[in-house]
Amino acid sequence: MNGAHDLGGMQGLGRVEREDGEPVFHAPWEKTVFGLLFGTVGSGLVNLDEFRHGIERMNPVHYLASRYYEHWLCTIERNLLEKGIIGEADLEARIRRFRGRPGARPKRTKNPQLAERMLGLIRSGGSTRMPVDRPPRFKVGDRVLTRNIHPTGHTRLPRYARAKHGQIARVYDAFVFPDTSAHQRGPNPQHVYSVRFDGRELWGREAAPNASVYVDLWEDYLEAV
């Protein structure tokens, strides 16, 4: 979807703000939210594409004005509600219990098996690579044109790279297709390519010289030239 998350090329946002000696987390609630990733995506209740799409569906005003882990909280909340894993009334009631009581924490719980499983996931990862029985449609060096699509759902073809000419730089294995995976329409695995775009193809003749952008794109995003 053409949401506020699709930021490549947006102007007027100001300078990059860096924080010296930045901590990994800035507040205890951020740690909680990070842990919730493991309870949802880590446990397979929500896939990564659904997780990302939940962030993309945030209101653009909210998206641009909020902190990073606020995005995560919103998508976790939304996915849990939409999947019926938690009920809206239960959630509202539980939030009321913690509101206005900054010191209040959920009762401490222990589940060593769960902890070990999630540490194992950190060590081994969870690939979305999936074999397909057809060869890649493109090879290194092929010229391609990206589709001019504006789906209202999830996609990993950024706006700035649509309807642009590029060249296949690397050919990867087949991976789950985010555009269907985010909407429970199946994994639809297909080959992924690193596609090189000349800066001037993307940004016009005034673009910085001698610069290019490499974007990873699924086969369905590409047309042969």
Next chain:
Amino acid sequence: MKKRRPAEAKSKPRARKSRPRARRSIGARYRGSPLPIGEQYPLPESELAARARAIESLLAEKGLVSSDMIDQVINAYEHDIGPMLGAKVVARAWIDPAFKRRLLENATAACAELGIGGMQGEHMICVENTPQVHNVVCCTLCSCYPWPVLGLPPTWYKHPQYRARLVADPRALLRDDFGLAIPDDVEVRVWDSSSEIRYWVLPQRPADTEHLSERQLAALVSRDSMIGVDRTRGAQARPGGSR
């Protein structure tokens, strides 16, 4: 669209309330409601904390999270997984040409030789900076980043400014915001991490480091040089640091 208030109302500005007005239900927030102009964003920290804790306690009742699980995954990313791991790989590549070849050919397998890998680095590509080519990594759509070698990304990597500008004007962004001037005759390659492949940079080895051990070399490698927004500085530069 929000209705404009009649003109007479404007002459009597209402005192700004300390709390957000008319708190919408959580569900309403997600069911496609008008632009929340006038609401206060970001949400107050206390509200975020209450909501995070509410979800934690509900999921704990279902056995999906536990305090010890959360503590241990936090601990892993606060202490065990960070740019010191990527720095170790870089230092090895600098002293061992055969390892460097393997790293550039298949970063996931090469890192695994050193016991490094895992979540958000299932498929890694390491791109080499040379006197002719400068690589730099971003994720314009979200915040994809090679966790096993760099840890969790710094806030600036995830916030809009960097994601918006790097792909469009990499030389100006690196010069203005990172103090890194790339000569025009050096090609700039920006890697937008839009799939599950994770990119990171093998920085150039500084010239004055022949006498250093692998461990000393690793101490010179900054996180930012592996993102591509900094160079690895020589032996006399301040070592370590969070960047």
